[in-house]
Amino acid sequence: MTERKCILTGDRADPDTLIRLAVGPEGQVLPDIRAKAPGRGAWIGVTRAELETALARGKLKGALARSFKDGALQIPESLPALVEDGLRKALLDRLGLEARASMLLTGSEKIDVACRKGQVQLLLHAVDAAADGNRKLDQAFRVGRDAEGTDLAGITLPVDRDALSMAMGRDNVVHIAVTDSRAASRLRAAIGRLESYLGCANGAPVHGEHDSADAPGVPD
Incomplete structure (x- = not known):
């Protein structure tokens, strides 16, 4: 199961x-x-x-x-706070792992260039990033993804720049570009769990049909 x-x-x-x-x-x-x-x-x-x-x-x-x-x-x-802290730590740990594997870019100029070349799979912003900086990179992201005129944009994380910088071992991390599709998938999963718990997810998990062989409340 x-x-x-x-x-x-x-x-x-x-x-x-x-x-x-x-x-x-x-x-x-x-x-x-x-x-x-x-x-x-x-x-x-x-x-x-x-x-x-x-x-x-x-x-x-x-x-x-x-x-x-x-x-x-x-x-x-x-308990509710402990769950949130754990989910946020899991996301930050994942970002640190992807950074050490060279799957991420930081720095607005580098990200802008990579976005326009279509090399960015996922664009992330710190919660305290400036709106103007977000808009510029979001536009570059749309250009590279051939999505001008759409609402495609980066994800604003429920994490500030200090936490991102500490997790990634770099100074002043405000924006992050993910250049590997598998890394982007892993990060979307971690972000989705935290956002769902905070009640700000883009979409709710899809639940399957009832299965009588796995009754509600049965622990694993």
Whole structure:
């Protein structure tokens, strides 16, 4: 089975678009962003606001108790923030890996040239980038992609330039151009998970039909 069900909604989705919750040795429930922690896990596919509501109303506790058949789980009040921090770290880690593999370009002038030559697969902007700088590079991106007159543009990340610079080990990273298609796909996935959780994604994950062999709330 390659899909999992959200214990809060019952919707099915690829696990890459969901968030796994795992139980630690002391019974504490923590996010397992990379889905690699040992033992059983439960999956959620909701926004941070929805998770906060479910936590406050006891719905999350009930869903986890049913999934793990354990009513004594410890759910930290900071769980929604921990999930966001984990997703943001996963994105920054991915950017760092792609940078070290020479899949990215930084610097407005270099990015502008690469965009106009059609070499850029994905264009990214820091959340605190200047609007004028974004517009110029977005236009160059459209030129290179033969998409003038469309709304094609770079993605504004929910991450500021300081965090990008630290992740990539470079000074003043404001804009990023991704020149490799596989790297672009990996980054889109990481960005999509964070944006979906923050409630600002371009599109929601597509859920499959109900499969009675994988009942809602069954941990992996």
